[in-house]
Amino acid sequence: MHRFANPTTFMRIANAVFPWAAGLAVVLFLAGLPIALVTSPPDYQQGDTVRLFYIHVPSAWISLLVYGSMAVSSAAFLIWRHPMANVSARAIAPMGATFTGLALITGMLWGQPMWGTFWVWDARLTSFLLLFFLYLGYIALADAFEDPERGDKAAAILAVVGSVNLPIIHFSVEWWNTLHQPSIVKMGGFTVDGSILLPLFLMLGAFTCYTVAVWVLRLRAELLAVKLRNARMSEVSLSRMPAE
Amino acid sequence: MVPRINSGTALSLQTFERASFSGTGLACRRGGRLVFAGLTFSISSGEAVVLRGHNGSGKTTLLRLMAGLNRKSAGELAWNGAEIHDFEAHSALLRFIGHLDAVKPALTVAENLEFWRNLWGYPPVDVKQAAQRLGLGALADFPARLLSAGQRHRLSLARLLVAPAPLWLLDEPGNALDDASLQALAGIIADHRARGGMVVIASHGTTVVENGAPLDVGAFTNVSETHWSEAV
Amino acid sequence: MVPRINSGTALSLQTFERASFSGTGLACRRGGRLVFAGLTFSISSGEAVVLRGHNGSGKTTLLRLMAGLNRKSAGELAWNGAEIHDFEAHSALLRFIGHLDAVKPALTVAENLEFWRNLWGYPPVDVKQAAQRLGLGALADFPARLLSAGQRHRLSLARLLVAPAPLWLLDEPGNALDDASLQALAGIIADHRARGGMVVIASHGTTVVENGAPLDVGAFTNVSETHWSEAV
Amino acid sequence: MTVFAAVLKRDLSLAIRQSADTFTVLAFFAIATVLFPLGIGPETNTLARIASGVLWVSALLAALLSLDRIFAVDFEDGTLDQLVLCGEPLVFVVLAKTAAHWLTTGLPLIILSPVLAVTLHLPAQGYGALLLALFLGTPTVSLIGAVGAALVLGSRRGGVLLSFLVLPLYVPILIFGTLSVEAAIIGVSTKATLALLGALALFAVTLAPWAAAAALRQAAE
């Protein structure tokens, strides 16, 4: 654990992973996108709107995964005080928020032809929306402080508290909905056949590799920012009165 | 009513027109209690007045009253002998440095100074020069939130240099300053007086003014036996 | 870990057990920057340490570090020679007076003091006596919002008297005080030391401690390279 | 425990000294409840249909506005430093301040709610459940709020940021709270939802003070 917490070791591993992740992402996108968007058969019911599926599901999937990883590394940061754990969480949070947004948007676009409306207050949609808010809360809190180190810790506490709350939100929203009235539409109600599975898995792989690659880039950027801050900071020491 | 400045933008070259500022029979009531009464002072170009008095004697109150921030209960304030009615115009003639420093932590040292310069509508004086003068030169591009107590206070004092005005009202300007900064402040005050400026300063102990005329604020009453005890 | 007090509630009679407090090789990093490093000090019953250094040298940071409010980046703090791990227990042994005064304006002077006394769980010491000692006797029943800058600061200093603790950490306690108050403060500090107390004090100029061992905080020059810079 | 008592006593006496504070929370509750009929139109049926939801949302928003005061003032005037240095676990401080917050906002909100429910035409069967649900839900509001308030200490625009952090965490309370009232109105048993509210409160009281204490400690740093 300590070995990976060392920024140098950590970055060495991350940098080694980067070309693979980036390369694989390119390959998988090149393979997956044409199938997903062009050659895969349109759904007999949904027509071409089914293609949103290949973006929607991977995005939703990644955004859940990212929150999980954020919560775990925030906990590691709080317990063991490994700064890298926090830099990692901070680096990946905007990715999570973006994919959550993407899943929401594609879901809404898909909902219009499918349900005749952009939005329903369905259990999954609602809890997913609240996940989006938790992401935004994390990001806002992380840079709401004059002292960046305080933002780090506060945001980490929020990430952990939020993860405790996620299942609660999920189940409460589900109960609320079923008590009121049955959901208008059950998502994922249609059978998934092989012609859909292949592009879906290609896109899942592509999204995952892409996330890992961008995460490494953002890690570098975060570390550079810290380094820059430190460099600027060291000049603060020249603040004595000039000898007159 | 903006003070005429006889020369260009280099701070040290500006001189002020001859002027005088005086108060007669000033009294101030705060929260129903008379803080002081019967205070009289007079100051003209190049002079300084040092307010003295124990804690709670009313030095801060008097300075804010001179600035027009607090309302006086009795007496008269005059500029060049004419009673001041328009305190808006009067305020263009003065700079007030109080207990609160008016520093924005999110802006850099230079941006803070630029805001004040723009606020008072002065031509683009080099704010870095002002920062330099108070030992903040190296910090000009750093956010003010990183400053220590003394550095922040120095930034607030640098406000005096970015937009000249003949009358300076300084409330304990030596607070939290180290020796080198105190010397720099003394130099800045001396320069200001040499250019025809006036300084009213409240301070305990440390003296950053030479030959200031003392004005005893505490002479009037003491907190313990005041109208307060009757009132409550 | 509550300090043993050998006698009753009359403040002046309490004496503290012999104790010592020391730090070795202390370093502190704030916002990624090393503020100081390699500081070493030692103080035992009856002694005083005076922190010196230019503005921004890290005096406040060091005091907060001694109190356990800021985290040290390196070095060791020890009480009676044993390294301090439990800062919660350590904090029962000290009183810290910082730049912020922790005064509640809506409560009276006496109520403020009572709250602090209750907080530290001491037997009903007469808080008015503490107020008296700092010249606030006549103001005991007045809301703190009416106090002037110096009076408020005195109220915050009175905290030292309502709940005894062997170690006092004072950040520029002379700020805003008039001469009489400075003398009172000097007397209070001398009494505390005579009873076996320890004092660490940061101050420019005004000295309220006799024979304090000076500790130069600003002596160290900053190191900008951290373990961060190796990465990337 | 001396710490708990000292802080609770002081916070309550400050609240009494500044009774305008409690009063304004109540006023916000009342005004927000009144804005809805204005925004939505006065039809009795629509109002009765949404009454419990509006009451709960308004109560949450009102409580929310008072949250930043739990720690902010103590933080700004340096009292927090002293509380951190009190020599006893910070959790007691958090518990005392949360208790004081509930006593000065949650409790008055509960007392006012039946009156506002009348103006929104809440059906008669709903009142008991509303009071009980508020009674079980508001302590959780204060507890979660304390965590949020401690987290945003010292941030820019703490108040708004706070709402933002805490509202998603209030969703379960809102849902079970309104469900309880709805269930009572249609004559279904309210046991399950009230029990869930109670469980949430227990959960919050065991976890929230520690999270808040951790946040406070690093805020003082």
Add this chain to the structure above:
Amino acid sequence: MTVFAAVLKRDLSLAIRQSADTFTVLAFFAIATVLFPLGIGPETNTLARIASGVLWVSALLAALLSLDRIFAVDFEDGTLDQLVLCGEPLVFVVLAKTAAHWLTTGLPLIILSPVLAVTLHLPAQGYGALLLALFLGTPTVSLIGAVGAALVLGSRRGGVLLSFLVLPLYVPILIFGTLSVEAAIIGVSTKATLALLGALALFAVTLAPWAAAAALRQAAE
């Protein structure tokens, strides 16, 4: 005018430096809008029925929360004293700060509103009127808010007190705002209500700055 420009420039650059602030107002708007369906239930018809009211109430509450920042920070750090002493009428300061407030909260709220309207199933005919009404109404919100914010400066618990003072004054905006949207939905002309909103804005822009300036001057005292 130099004062107006200097203050506006600084407030905007502070807002950009702290972009989290604008962002959190938007988030509050979004979250408050989300709470209603949660409190009321997910039925499309009920929601569509109350959509415009909920949007307006949430927008007002969001704007409200940001009000206390208009002057409070400047008051606390002593900047207000300096602004009072700037040597030009304080009205310019008020106008600059109100303009900055609108640009950093009102405008973003307007931009976000259509998205939230979708989630509340606002009927399609209502969108134009909603945007126009918000565009005419939000400046008044900032202006009235500035008066309130200046009045409560230095009072204890300013934030809540502020809501209390300002909300009743927001009632006309709320009523004409929602009426405009409702009118558009049922196909009636929206001219009258929008004109009234415009009139309110004109009225506010001529009176509010003076009132706020007077309040500021006495707050500095």
